[in-house]
Amino acid sequence: MTTFQTGFWQGFRLMLPLWPGVVPFAVAYAVTARGAGLSLWDTCLMSLTVFAGASQFAAAGQFAGSTLPLGAALALVGTTFLLNARHLLYGLSLSRQLPLSGRQRILAAQFLTDEAFGVVTVAGTRTPGGVTFALLLGAELSLYAAWNAATLLGALAGQVLPGPAALGVGVIFPLAFLGLLVPLLRGRPEVLVALVAGLGAWALSGRVPGGLSILLVGVGGALLGAWLVTRRAPVAEAA
The missing domain is CATH 1.20.58 (Methane Monooxygenase Hydroxylase; Chain G, domain 1)
Structure with a gap:
């Protein structure tokens, strides 16, 4: 196994404990999107291309009806920008820790999430080589895989699955980030x-x-x- 593969699978495994928190929210997004009139393909395509939970929820609610007025479209873009503005800080922090090529920057930026950033940052302090592109990409694609698989599940069978509130998963992410913060x-x-x-x-x-x-x-x-x-x-x- 190459050094890149070792780092990639290390990052992938680091995110597994957070999957139980990702899956119900992805299912809830899919149910919301389907209820707003999006097709199975549209629902899954948004997860494949956007990959931003809060923004997808906001967008799904705007898509009800056959057309999206210009004002609503601009509001949707503005809302998405504000919801994801924090990624500017994540990118600046990572750029100081990890030198990346142009292609690597684009790839890392597309799949970057709060959870991947937090877990990789802490893991970098405990790893001799620090944060690597392989570690970061593995963590990012781990959640990407879980999010998209759960989106498909929710789009197909969401009506018979309980929502996140019923499962009590709302505390998973705050507790996870608290656990990441304490060692720092x-x-x-x-x-x-x-x-x-x-x-x-x-x-x-x-x-x-x-x-x-x-x-x-x-x-x-x-x-x-x-x-x-x-x-x-x-x-x-x-x-």
């Missing part, structure tokens, strides 16, 4: 940034779109962290 809290600056960012996200929740709130909190947390580090640096140099 190694000192007072990290704890302070995490606390302020958490309070900021709570204050903004329900007031601005989810993607925009994460972007604002992420930028604010990064600026606070940079200020704390630069503020502490002169003290360390003087010592």
Whole structure:
């Protein structure tokens, strides 16, 4: 097995514990899309090409009816942009950790998700070679496979399957990210940034779109962290 294959399957396996949280939401999206009048092919095609859960839910609700007015189409594009604005931060962070070619950047950007970014970032701190393209791609395609398989399942048999709320899977992703965060809290600056960012996200929740709130909190947390580090640096140099 080559080095790339080893890293790829390592990343693929890292995401398996998150599959139980992905599957019910993909099924729920498929049921929503089918209920809005999308065909089986259209429902699956959106998962294959868009691959963004919140945006697909938002889009599925807009597709009811035979035509989509221009205003609704523009609103849909704007909503999708705001919901996914946080990926700007993910991309900037990964570009500092992982040098990629042009093709690799396009491929990694297409399949990047919150879960893949979080898991790979933590895994990179525990792996001697750090984050690699193979590790990142394996993690991304792991969720991609689960999401699309569950979309097909939901499109075919969604009417007889319980929704995410009934299964109680809404806590899986928050708990998973909490588990990823804790090992990164190694000192007072990290704890302070995490606390302020958490309070900021709570204050903004329900007031601005989810993607925009994460972007604002992420930028604010990064600026606070940079200020704390630069503020502490002169003290360390003087010592």
